[in-house]
Amino acid sequence: MFLSASDIQSIFLTLRLAALVTAILYFLGIPMAWWLARSRSRWRGPINAVVALPLVLPPSVLGFYLLLTMGPHGPVGKLTEALGLGLLPFTFPGLVVASVFYSLPFMVQPVQNAFAAMGERPLEAAATLGASPLDAFFTVALPLARPGLLTAGIMTFAHTIGEFGVVLMIGGNLPGVSRVVSVQIYDHVEALEYAQAHRLAAVMLIFSFVVLMILQRWRPKNGQGGA
Amino acid sequence: MFLSASDIQSIFLTLRLAALVTAILYFLGIPMAWWLARSRSRWRGPINAVVALPLVLPPSVLGFYLLLTMGPHGPVGKLTEALGLGLLPFTFPGLVVASVFYSLPFMVQPVQNAFAAMGERPLEAAATLGASPLDAFFTVALPLARPGLLTAGIMTFAHTIGEFGVVLMIGGNLPGVSRVVSVQIYDHVEALEYAQAHRLAAVMLIFSFVVLMILQRWRPKNGQGGA
Amino acid sequence: MEEIAARFALTYPGFNLDVDLHLPGRGITALFGHSGSGKTTLLRLIAGLARTENGRLTFRGQVWQDEDTWLPTHRRPLGYVFQDANLLEHLSVAGNLQYGAKRSCGRQVNLDAAIELLGIGHLLERKPAQLSGGEGQRVAIARALSTAPSLLLMDEPLASLDLTRKQEILPYLERLHRELAIPVLYVSHAPDEVARLADHLVVMAEGRVVADGPLAETLARTDLPVRLGEEAGVVVEAVIVERDSSWQLLRLGFGAENILWCRDSGQLLGSRVRVRVLARDVAISLSRPQDSSVQNLLAGRIEAIANDEHPGLALIRVQVGKTPFLSRLTRRAVDTLALKVEREVWVQVKTVALLDQT
């Protein structure tokens, strides 16, 4: 067989993770980006900086700290246990939480730029047409931010697929739970199973290429001159 | 002492690497982003997709493939040897090359969006004022793309600091050559030297926070209404 | 009558706005003033797009802004035509129009009529980037109407339109304001538009209101027409008393027995109309002219002789019955004819522009 059963399992796990993380980050990151792009609060600067900080730590070190925080003695771990949710590490939800945290800047930064670039004027037009700020956000700001949203989604999705430092640490490499493709390829390489590693990497690259090509269609064409 | 000599060495090495990679990527990524934002070639879509592909592979796997390619039997390795440059793995230039490759999408995507968002009109104005395309690129497109350039720089810089999978894979963990901070923190954690790991991580986080806060100043204020 | 009360003070570097305005609750109020005099700024304050401390704004008794109240723009029932069209780039023309219509809170609008009249029916599928300057402006007008507003704010809506287009759109706007009975604040640089459309005139200079009153009154003030340049003149209310079908002319009666002839534009006999008579179109003679192509002759008496913008010119106010007329003459003519206040003269009106039915 071309790919082993466990390879295929890891592919579906990865897609589920990446899709979920991207979806969650759209929910979390877009409001954050909106606030960061428009607020005049003095917290804007610091928060802007904090968002990019997860990038600075090596993934497996970040994973280590997340493990400590979400473990039984960590604050998050105590909280989730108190809430009856159990502990997050070594579970799929734990992976999702960690990836969301780590990929946050990939979502926030491009969307923030897109919001900032459109300026106030389209929102003013929407307001005079009776659109509430929330309404205008959905019907004007989001559509106009499409290139930024697309970039953010691509970066988040691709990065979640490729990231494994955090995942390995938090997830524990459990089949069906946290053995995502990146971990699987890594395992193959570590075990010197190069043929399998090449195959799986090739599948991921081709698949991702196709997905990225399809996503290109959402990228608006260049402005066409016009009057 | 608060940080060991080798910690401090790794910090300076990291800053050198991140600064160099960011600078090189500004050189390489901006023209690419320009082309991707404006070309109507049918290669635009595929190349756009390819730029994001390095993200999809786990860094250490990517590192493994780079090790193959840049090794004595790989095409890049044969080339560099033929050019009398020697082999790239285990050298600082090798690290730079690998990081440039891996961080490319972080540079290209935000800048591309910024170029696309400004549209043709400012460039048309510049052309009627006698600015050649190159002139207009430097005097109009780049200044207008400032938020995108800033984001791209931040993401590239932070990511190069934090990335260690690729670096570890092809760097050989040589002090002063490839033992960057991320690798150093990782080594501390692996060796269960948690106190040292915490200290070094804290230093990196605080330092990065300060740098990011300073960079915020370059982010233009919100448009101020206007007529 | 006073249904919009606005008091604002705002400072930009090098510019102070300080207005305290009371505007009628219906009819078109023209905002007239030099470039940079603060017209757009005032409109933005009224729309709630800009905000000042200590501003106060009431509309039909409802407080839109004071110390405690701030009604955000989208809750103010207004339509706004931006100075640049400011269309939503991601929507087609139709999408832009529907955007407002969908949010009109059930108020009905006949958008089809607006679309046809503004000549944008063939553009509905286009994106704003594919429109010419004037096309964009017309779409912006239709869009402002799409919300069925209670107050219409128009910032130079016709600036990039040609005369023919303007002449198609102006009657439509006139009709609209009569039918909808909503107040319109209309910024314009074009005195002919102002004279034609406005019921009320506000003249601004350097952030302040320098004149403010009903159109006819304000136009007939001999201290003001200076600002209107070639367009100084008066507006006369009259009744259509006769139709001359063979010559396509209408006879208009005003005051006790005075008449004016003007081109027939299809108005009903007996209806009340407004006509505009420009000072430059009014000549004066001492005796009744003979054999002249000028058919509108009125007997009147000189009320005032004032300076005009050019030292060689004078503005003469002649009372014809109860109606004042302005005439712009050279100072030399005033001298040659020995014109003086109280003197009885003949007024020759070369052209009369029918404005609208009232």
Add this chain to the structure above:
Amino acid sequence: MEEIAARFALTYPGFNLDVDLHLPGRGITALFGHSGSGKTTLLRLIAGLARTENGRLTFRGQVWQDEDTWLPTHRRPLGYVFQDANLLEHLSVAGNLQYGAKRSCGRQVNLDAAIELLGIGHLLERKPAQLSGGEGQRVAIARALSTAPSLLLMDEPLASLDLTRKQEILPYLERLHRELAIPVLYVSHAPDEVARLADHLVVMAEGRVVADGPLAETLARTDLPVRLGEEAGVVVEAVIVERDSSWQLLRLGFGAENILWCRDSGQLLGSRVRVRVLARDVAISLSRPQDSSVQNLLAGRIEAIANDEHPGLALIRVQVGKTPFLSRLTRRAVDTLALKVEREVWVQVKTVALLDQT
């Protein structure tokens, strides 16, 4: 004389541009036409901002575009005023002006004069976002001049300016074009601007050129003034023969012995000027009028009687010496006075607008 030759064909959905134009190498050519008639598109093609296959464009014998040649915009020595100002948002007003000046290849420009005349001196430090609509437009004009162009393309440069401003800027543009001796292509909807500024008139409709010729000729065509609406009229070349300082008037002589009076704007005695006489300002009488405030009386002969846009109106062409005048009269007046071709009449000109020195 023919120094700009342009042939372009271009198709947008629902719009075809097809022009073959030969324009004079100096003076102002007005591009006049309805909204959407293709004026901006033509200007963009000439500037090289848009490109068509099989287009051909030569300027002063130099090929800018043909099958083999394509001179990119920045190599064409032109200045362009965009329909919206299109200022560079990241630069201050001063930065925008310097941007062009720095790239003018050593050609000298007196920007200070432009800045003062356009009244933008106090705005130099501002960012474009902090300008009013008219202020932006004025900056755009100054910027287009900053490159010391050999061809000036202006897309409704005065559309958002008030009359007073326009009256300040128009003479400046006139002077400029005389002094610089560069051809100007000037898109305008305002017939008064066209009549005042243009030497040459191109009328466009639906992507095609429907009229094209020297201004005076084109304006005097009785088949065309329809498009000019109230602004139909003629332009007369005359010489200042007398100054009446007490009345601030100038006496203008034209033809053998004809004279016109107009307001004194400080021109030199003996200088050649252009004056505009609108058809609406011209009355006709059969006998010489007495006691009238109208001082300009000329003897002439009716040359043609044509239909005007309104069925109740007629356009009469009266030849005064060698100069044609247009008069707009009601059909009834034509009938009452029994006006006919060849008939000798008196022409009463109420207002004469001095355009410029030639």
Add this chain to the structure above:
Amino acid sequence: GQARAEKITVAAAADLKFAMNEIVAAYKKSNPTDEVDVVYGSSGKFHTQIQQGAPYDLYFSADIAYPRELAKAGFSAFEVKPYALGRIVLWSATLDATKMTLANLTDPKISRIAIANPKHAPYGKRAQEAFIASGLWEKVEPKLVYGENIAHTAQFVQTGNAQAGIIALSLALNPELSGKGGYWLIPDKLHAPLEQGFIITKRAAGNPLAKRFAEYMGSQAARALMVKYGFVLPGEK
């Protein structure tokens, strides 16, 4: 409920991969209903993860120090059991390592030598000890490059980026590597014994399957497989 558990997860050091895969396969043949998942990775990482509650039932470390520490901290159900001694070899993909000793590494033609990072990788530590014991450390240190773990070290050599390296015997026997070059077994007197041990974690204390599998590791069949893959068993020489 723990008695009914039919599944265990084993965390095993990466160097065990081939041996363990066969052992599990053999075990399953005799106990077809038992399900055994094996996760391979770095011993250090497993150590951290088990402290944070990772769901591993058995933990086979490449260095007995880790399980000992866990046992001391109370994460182990029973005491630590040694299961093998690791051996290190000098290996090269380009040179014939069978004819080499550590001393040959000083040859200037050999510019890069790969060992695992002695700071945290047990095989790397032993390699360092061997160099020091042979008095070569000062001479070879400038040529050393450090792999993250023993597999990574092998890759440095395999891709030709390093001309020689010190890796685990178990790895050198791997078919992927044994085809190329050859190895020279480094005498075990040159370094401290690389004792490898495993524990049953506390969470599997009542899990009979975990216990059964642990016992199977001591069986003759399992021991034979361990030997086949280059491990020296405790109590044998």
